[in-house]
Amino acid sequence: MIQVGDLVRFKFPAQTAGALTALKVAKRMEARINKRTGLALEIHGGNILVNFEGDVILVHVMFLEVINENR
Numbered sequence: 001m002i003q004v005g006d007l008v009r010f011k012f013p014a015q016t017a018g019a020l021t022a023l024k025v026a027k028r029m030e031a032r033i034n035k036r037t038g039l040a041l042e043i044h045g046g047n048i049l050v051n052f053e054g055d056v057i058l059v060h061v062m063f064l065e066v067i068n069e070n071r
Contacts, residue, residue: 002048002066006040009033011065029063037067 002008010033012026038050038057047058 002040002043002061002064004040004043006066007068008038008040008048008050008064009035009067010059010063013062026063029057029059032057033059038064040064 010030012030032055033052036052036055038052040048041051041056042049044058046061048061048064049056049058050064
């Protein structure tokens with residue numbers, strides 16, 4: 001479970017529910033994040049506000065994986 005202060009990175013989901021639109025969203029997000037490491041700032045239900053080296057993006061939790069936990 002991702003918590004505020006965790007270091008995260010983009011993870012392309014193994015399965016995406018839905019259709020082609022979900023894949024398009026995932027590909028656009030992957031291109032925008034571009035393998036950068038992010039810091040989880042806020043949690044809003046199933047979405048996380050992440051700072052990717054100055055670019056703050058709201059990302060669904062299924063697109064993220066924890067690198068380092070802040071505990």
